[in-house]
């Protein structure tokens with residue numbers, strides 16, 4: 001059944017959806033009748049009854065942890081994501097990169113970036129690492145985690161019994177924030193739909209968020225590293241459903257960013273504990289452990 005019949009409204013909505021598509025956002029969902037009721041309810045007041053405490057609707061979160069896409073897209077035929085048409089993950093990632101283009105969607109494009117740092121690695125990796133954004137070395141070479149922090153990440157990957165090319169590595173923002181500052185909320189919000197699409201193509205079993213910025217952006221949870229670490233979260237990329245019904249999302253674990261470990265090497269042991277938790281979940285043999 002068509003959602004909106006009025007052609008003028010339909011045209012206006014289509015225009016708005018095209019705008020969202022340009023931002024890299026493609027999936028839209030109909031609110032279920034049950035949730036409409038849930039929102040309408042607080043407005044009902046019984047005359048003469050004492051005032052009710054304020055009832056707030058929970059802040060909408062981008063997170064995949066809590067977002068469970070409804071079954072029916074509002075405009076099922078309008079502008080599917082380009083990569084949705086291809087099964088080959090290499091080609092799909094290439095289409096996302098092409099869609100990103102010479103991106104000017106957020107202010108980081110005019111704050112000294114040399115190039116966009118898209119992502120690198122095995123497009124069918126079981127394990128994916130996500131950092132916050134490129135630094136100077138990454139900006140110069142166009143690849144995530146290639147400086148000193150990258151070297152440490154490589155060592156972490158090696159300690160897990162893997163090679164760098166076995167995993168997929170990306171960042172929340174794809175352009176270097178000036179002076180290596182933390183990417184701002186609007187920059188993360190603008191860029192992260194492309195990361196979500198990359199995750200939906202790679203379909204990793206586990207994502208390791210490197211550092212609090214990556215973790216908070218992926219999970220939409222504002223918590224300390226102490227609270228974020230040491231457990232798995234269920235993760236389904238928001239606004240970007242996988243095209244593979246057999247992929248039910250990834251487990252997400254949080255550990256320290258390698259750049260932080262360079263400043264505080266005492267935390268390397270804690271990081272190794274996090275990685276061992278991941279290896280155990282994936283059924284990988286822990287180094288030095290007998291069968």
Ligand code: SF4
Pocket residue numbers: 100103104105106107108109116173174175187190191
């Ligand atoms: S950080 Fe992302 S959204 Fe911002 S300009 Fe770079 S690629 Fe575009």
